[in-house]
Amino acid sequence: MARSLDGLVLSPVADQAPGQVGxxxxxxxxxxxxxxxxxxxxGDVVRGHLVGIRVDDTLDFRYVQLKQDxxxxxxxxxxTVVDLADGRVRLDERWEWESQEGSGTSTVEELPLS
Known part of the structure; x- marks a missing residue:
């Protein structure tokens, strides 16, 4: 199992559609x-929260967000939690909106220490 996510700061590696995380x-x-x-x-998100569970290297969670508009x-x-060769963590994500149409995939990675 990959290391704990506790205290880690992650960011998407690419922008999504306008109004979504980037x-x-x-x-x-x-x-x-x-x-x-x-x-x-x-970005377009003023405040967001997610909550869920982790079983081995799989996260399953719901998210809610308030956008700039x-x-x-x-x-x-x-x-899926992945340990990168440089010691950072990556999440390979499959998501689906429940409040609107749309689904997709994204990748977020732990930010390198400055």
Missing amino acids: TRTRFTYHEEDGRIWAEYTG GTTSSGHCVS
Whole structure:
């Protein structure tokens, strides 16, 4: 199993469609006893939260976010945790909106220490 996500800051490696998370979005993860949660902000997202579980290297969570235009949206995501060769963590994600149409894949990676 990959290392704990607790305290890690991750960011998407590419921008998604307008109004979604992008390379300026920062996720701060927490993990305890198989439970995961995170806060995120940046880009088009004013504030977002996710909450779910981790079983081995699979995360299963729901997310909700408030966007710059004042709208909210929510969805479901299943991610695979991958240890990178340089010691950082990557999440390979499959997500689907529940509050609107749309689904896709994305990748977020732990930011390197400055």
